[in-house]
Every structure is written in C-alpha cells, then in structure tokens.
Amino acid sequence: MYKYIIRRILVFIPMLFILTIMVFGLAQLAPGDALTGQSLADPNVDPEVYEQQREALGLNDPIPVQYGRWISSVAQGDLGNSLVFNGRSVAELIESRFANTLYLGFFSLCITILVSIPIGIYSAKRPYSLLDYGATGFGFLGLAIPNFFFGLIAIYILSIKLGWFPAQGTMSAPGVTGFEAFIDRIHHMILPGITLGLAGTATYMRYMRSEVLDVLGSDYIRTARAKGMSDSSVLYKHTLRNALIPIITLMGFEIGVLLGGAVITEQVFQYPGLGTLFLSSVTNRDYPVVMAIAMILGILILIGNLLADIFYSIIDPRIRYD
C-alpha cells in the first residue's frame, strides 16, 4: 500500500514538470504581456516607463530563459512576485484565497454527499415512488440550471428579499474572531456552497440510484436474501459498498473540479477564492500566479485520485495495492 502511494507520487513529479512547461509555453504564446493592458489605463503615463519595467522584469528575455528562471526559483521554494499586483508575492496572494476555496469546496462536497447519497438510495429502494420522481425531476433541474443563474436567483430570493443569508463575501465584517467567526463563515458559505454543489448533487443522486438498482438486481443479493438476511443488512452491508465504487471515482475528480472550477460561483458571490484569481491572472497575463495555481490544481487532482484509490481498497477488500 505505502509502496503504491510512493510510486504514484514519484510518477507524478515528471508529470507536474511537463505540466509547468506546457502551461508556461501556452501562457507565453498568448499575445501581450502583463503590462500591455495596464498601459491603456492611463494615457498620461509615458509608454517608455512600461518598456523599462518589462526590461526590469525580464519579460523581454527568450521564453526558455524566463522558464529557467522561474523553475529555479520554484525549486528553491520561491513562487515569485505577481506582475500585476505590484510587489505582492504569489505565495501571499494565494494563501488567503486557497483557504477560502478549500472551505467552500469541502463544505459543498459535504452538502453533496449528505444530500445525494441518502436520496439516491431511497429512490433506488422505492423506484417510481413520488420521492423518486421528485428526486429525478430535481436531478434534471439541477443539471440544467446554469450555476450563475441559480446563484443569482438564490441571492435575489433568499438574501435580498428575505434577508436569510448574506449575499456576498465570506464574512460580515473584518476583525471577527473565534466561534463567532466560524458561524459567520458557515452562514456565508451556505448559498455559494449549495450553488457550487448543485450539479454535483444531481449527478451523484442519479449515479447512486442507478448503481443501487443495478446491484440490487444482481445474483449475490438474491443469494443473500435467500439466506434470510434482513433488508437493512442486505442494503448496507452488500449493496452500498458495491454501489459506492463509481461514486468514489467521481469524487476523486470532483476535488480538482471543486477547487479549480468554482470561478463562476465565486464571481457571483464575490467569494474570493482561487478560481477568480486564476481567471483574472490569465486575462492579466500574470504568469507567476497562473503557474502557481496550475501547479496547485495539478497536485490537488493527484491527491484526489490517490484518495479515491485508497478508498477503493477500504470499501472493496478485493482491491489490493502492492
């Protein structure tokens, strides 16, 4: 098992390396650089100034030279400075956003799991019941509604009209600490968490239902029932474990998606996370930030997949890694 994990991690290092080369190359191929956009903001600034800054930042050097400089400083643990946010280090920029993204992603994953799995099981146990139809309807709706639209509707009704939840941000005021801050954060996470988890919930529910239905129809379940096993132990001991395997695969991917793909939700709720930072850094050609986030996402996807593999072996004892 440990050998397997170490092997997986070792394999990932060259992959990460290739990823950085690709992202760096693609980013550099895009026309313009970090200073191109800024130069239009204020026509009173002499364009010569930007030329001097380009020179100072080394943006005029050939791409391999720039990449070499970047990778060697990363190897020393320095992610560099942002080109757009004057003088701010990439590590500092990412730090606060990463925590926000992590909280939101985890929160939304919890909602997803807590809602989708029980409902999925129930609708499989009682297919074509009222709740099953309701869940199916909700599933299609959840998949069909675009994130931002659902978010806006939720804000409009639950926040602006009813005032139950805050509409924007992660906290209601700076300087709140302790337990109060925790509650405040949760309160702020409910709407974006639901919005972010909506599509996932719908998907998992559908998967869970069909998986459970599938397993319930299989021979070993009939055998178990024939042995006189109780309904609940058939369901929880035999069915659930087998039905969860595909869900776990999905979830492994989902971690990366949740952390990197929350751009729209973060924007609508002005929830400062990695997604919006990534997007703005790409449009601003802020390579050091883009590279750092790409690396973080790469690592997270690896961890997600690794966790999924580990969970397999817990859920299905037939799966062994050596």
Add this chain to the structure above:
Amino acid sequence: MFKHYKNGIAILILLFLLSVVLIACNSDTDEAESEEPDNTEETEDPVEEETDDGAEEEEEEPASDEPQSGGTLTGAMDTAPAGVFNPIFYEEAYEDNILAFTHESLLSQNENLGFEANLAKDWTINDDNTEITLTLEEGVTWHDGEPFTAEDVVYTYKAMASPGYVEAGGVRTEYVVRLVGYEAFNSGETDEFEGVVVEDDYTVTFKYTEPNVTILKDVAFPIIPEHIFGDVPVAEIPSHPATLNAGEVIGTGPFVFSEMLEREQYVLTKNADYWKAEPYLDQIVWRIVDQSVMLGLLENGEIDFIADPNGVPAADYETVAALDHIEIIEQTDFGYQLMGFKTNHRTDADVESGTIEPDNWVPNEDMSEQLVRQAFAYAIDRQAIVDNLLYGHGSVINAPIAQQFWAYDESAVTAYEYDPEKANSLLDEAGYVDTNDDGLRETPDGEEWVVNINYPTGNQLREASAPILAQFIEEVGVQVDLRQPKEMTAYVEDLTNDNTDWDIYLIGWSLGSGDPDPSGLWKSEAAYNFGRWNNPESDQLMLEAMQAPEAFDQDYRAEKYSEWQSVFSEDLPALLLYAQNKIYGFNERLNGVAPMPYGFINDPHLWWVSE
C-alpha cells in the same frame, strides 16, 4: 383616474372605520391590536401615503439642515482593489476609492477644474514659471500623530525620482521628469535631488528645468509620509506593510484605512483630528459586490452608494430612478470612445525595433483619404447610438478634449450630424463609386473595396456598438469586414504593432482631469496615436499651446486648442463616438454629497447620514 381617486378615498374611510372598530373590539388583546392599524395603513391609498410623507418631511426638516455626527456608510464597488495603498505605486481606479479618503495633495481641483489650496494654503510662481514656492498648512498631522511638514513633500517627489522607482513598478514619472536635477538623481550620479527643496518646515519650492505650463498640476500629487518610508529603499516600498496593510497605511486625509477583509471589505474610520474639521461619519465601509447583485443591495438598503469607477449602468437608470429612497447624480465622464482610422501603418522594421518615426510610415490606402473619413462620419448616426445603447445617458462629442475643460470648444468643430446623403456624395467625390453594379463601391482604381473593423472585448457597450457601426457604413455602399473581437490584451498588442492591414479600430480613453493637453494621444510620434495620424499643423498647434511664455495665459492656450480642435475635426483621424455619463446612485440618508466633475469623493468629512 378621478374615479380611482374617489374609490381610494372610500376605501380609506372604510379601512379607517374598520380599524377603529377593531381597536374598540380588541382593546384587551393589545398585541394583535397594535399591529392591525399598521397593516391597514400600508394597504392604504397613495393619497394617504403622500400626506404621510409630507408630514415626515416636515418633521425631518429641522434635522436635515443640521448635520448629525455618527453613523456608518456603506459603498459598493464591483472589483476589489489590487491592494497597493500607496499613491506613488497604485495603478487602478479601485485603490483610488480608498486613497481619496486617506491621502491628500498640496492642491486640489475645484468644480471648474481650477487648482485651489489644500495642504498648501498659498503659493507663488516666479516670472518664467520655473519655480513655485508653496506655503503649507501648519498643524496638519499624519494619522499616527506625527506633524506634516515640507520634508514629506520633498520625500514624496524624491521617491518618484529615485533610481529603481520604475523598476519597482512605479509609473508616475510624469510628475518628476521635468524637475531640476532629475537625470542626475535618477541615474544615481548624485544623492542630492535639487528639484524639490525645503525652505523651512512649512515652505517648499519646486524647481523645473524649463518653464512649466502645467506647474500647478505637477505639484498636486498626494503626499506620503517621510517618517514612515524615509529609510525604506524604494524597491521595497510596494511590499512594505505601510503600503499593503490596513491600519498601517498613513495619510493626512479625513479617514483612516483601519481594517480590511481582503477583496471583500475595506473599512475607513474617521480621523477625529482631521485638520479641516472632524468628519461627521464614524465609518465608511467599502464592500466588493458583484455588478449583478449591486442594485438589489442598494434597493434593500444594505449598501448606501454606488459611485466610481463604474457607477450605475445606464440600462438600469430607470430602475434606480424609480426607487424612492435613492437619489441620482449624473455627470459627464472624462473620456470617450472612438472609432479610429489607421491613416498610416508602420513598417515591419519599425515595429520590430519599436521606433515611431512618422517619416517612415506607409499611408494606408483609402483610410488616408480625408474625404473617406469624413464620409464615414456622416454615415454614422451617433445620436442614435447614444439614445439606444446608452439610453440617452451620454453625449456626442466632436473634439477629443473632455467637455468639462476650458479648452473644449464645440464651435470650432464640424458636428458631423447623421447625413447619409452627404456621406454618399463625399464618397462619390473621392472617386469611390460602384462601377460593376453589385451595390458596393469600388476603389478609384476599380478594385474591390473592403473596409475592416477591429474591436476588443471587455467593454460591453463598445462591443455592442461595433456591428451597429458596420451596418451604418454598409448602408452607404461600402463593403465591411467586421472582424472577430479580440480579448483586450491581445488587441492592444495588434493595435500597437501596426504593420497589419487594419483600417478601423475601436478604443476608449479615460482622461485625467489635470490638464487638457491632448498631445499624449494625438501627437504624431505619440505611442498612443494608434491611427498613426501625421498632421504637421496639428503637431505645431499642440506644441504652441504648451510653449512658454505665451502658454502661461490660459486664454492663449484655449485659442490654440480651439484651432487644434478644428484641425482635428476637419482631418478626422478618428470619429469620436460618445462620452458616457457617470451615474452615481446613493441612499437619501446620505447628505452633504458634492461630487466634483472628476469624482464622487469630495470633502467626505462633510458627509453625514440622517437616521
């Protein structure tokens, strides 16, 4: 109408009677009873409400004359500041929203854009405008209690002139390059900067190498504290805590930047020792709110004002105007959108080496024809664009100088009102006629004529205007190739490296309020002269308007700019499409607001809220 009114009164009387009965009946169950009349009042007729409001106003009137102390005000902007709260290093309009409360300049601009006393109470300029001596207000203190002196002024300018300032990310060199000794100091030859000199604690002199026409603008830069940054190497200022962290940013302004929740909330607390007067408000909180949610929060009172840089979108004007508790101030923005003609292209070699040398330029066939440019101007109904795209909240302008300036002269320019007939006849005159009867004009040589239009994404109104412009031009028989819009950064790269086949480009400029001099955008060698317009007469006039000693006289400058505007308007390197209006919306509980032409935040220590 009248009938409704009558019905209303009838219902009102009925409800009144009913509530009297209810009160009489339920006098023992006091909870339910006290709610009843409230509910009926709400469902009552507008007539009743009006009288109600009237009564309230009367009650409030004495209060509204007298500013009240205390209270918190919440403003909203749609994008978070980058986080560089230092006047010499910030670059975005969003930081401006914080720094306008915390930092001050020696001079400020009044509603006519003239300069007046601020941190400097008095000044004298020598005869040839090379020196200005300013007397500073005494008794001004920084937020941390240290006195503000001439040393701080010298330090601020010295920092911007230091070697390494640009490399550290600073762009404000325009304020220092003309000072005496800039070259020597900036290149590191000497440690002494002769350009700004302390006379005594409260007197400071700026010395310029050449007579300086815009001397007042050049000394009006926000001042940063010497006692904080004095020993910090300039390269470290952008990452210094006093630049980045709430509570550590020090200015002289009426509010202190005290707390922040990065990218969400920025809290300004009043500076009780503010030298002009103690501010009325306790706190101003900026919240970062998505554009799509902003109006909802303004409506339900969670936010109190929406101002710079984007204001209320023109399309939402009616919605906001319909809200009883929201007041609107609308004023013209500095800046404009334009449709530029690439009159010349640079050569490959020049683009490669980055040279801008008008003598090497290659005229862009067809677009270099003045008659064609004028014809396009007549072909486009700009008023219709303002009316429909901007919902009337903007104006058609004909000269590239902001209308608020003394230098703007509407009478000097051709108005180019929508006149397709005239456009047709001008094109005919220029020799662009349809020779093969396909309904499209050919070039004078009889070749196929296609005009391409290029535009960037990012500004939705501009994006929407591109196809409309194309259609207007097509209507006078010109074949148009409306190209796919490009993302802004990529677009600017193509716009600058103009060894391409571009004919028409769209761009917008936001202009400073300091001085109207347009040479940074329209002089032939100017990098931002993307049309590569080369008109010696225009260059000459812009030069004369800035030339000492005649240019010390504003009337003389105004005259030169008026001539220049007529040259611009006739030669037409670009058709100015519109100047958008800024629409500020704020809750009526906010009083004492007096926006300046260049911004909403003016004398915020006089703002107060009525609760």
